[in-house]
Amino acid sequence: MDRKATAVWKGNIQNGKGELTTESGALRNTPYTFNTRFGSELGTNPEELIGAAHAGCFTMALSGALMKKGFTADRLETSAVVTVQKEGEGFTITSSKLKLIAEVPDIDSKTFQTIAEEAKSGCPVSKLLKANITLDVEFRSSQRGASATT
Structure with a gap:
């Protein structure tokens, strides 16, 4: 996909x-x-979109993990704060802080916390933030119609 x-x-x-x-x-x-x-x-902005993606991905992953253990959430609300800091001449994303408010019937706190931590680690966006990133470039010069592909 x-x-x-x-x-x-x-x-x-x-x-x-x-x-x-x-x-x-x-x-x-x-x-x-x-x-x-x-x-x-x-x-x-890109960081806001990363935050939305991370919150959404984690919340879906948690819902799925709860379902596998026989639980269904009444409500899961996750916010993500993505922090950008100046580093040298540029900027870097230093963290994504997830905050979860959960309403899940018939589950104890310890079991819920374990499932939530597993969902955080298993969420594809959490994994992306540590991923190998590749770049394929096609360059077109706007001067005199020259072009090159790298």
Whole structure:
């Protein structure tokens, strides 16, 4: 199973602007800029989307893990705070902090905590944050129509 998202950026980092689109159509030309990422301008940013993905993935993984053990949650609400810090000349994501509020009948706290920790470790987005990342580049120069692929 592959899922696709596309980012288009025009201009320099501080004054330029970009759009994010997902294959499913959930995001369609959704704007993002320097100020939506590092300021408080309305729009989205990559770290916010990683937080949403992590919270959503973990919550689904937990629901599945509970089901395998014979439990069904009345409600699982997870938030994720993704922290970005300056590192040298650039920035790095240093953490994703999940916070869970759970309502699950007929389960003791110790059993629930064990299942939740396993879901956190097994969630594909948790694994992604430690993943090998590859890059395939096709470069097209806007000068005199030259192009090259690397």
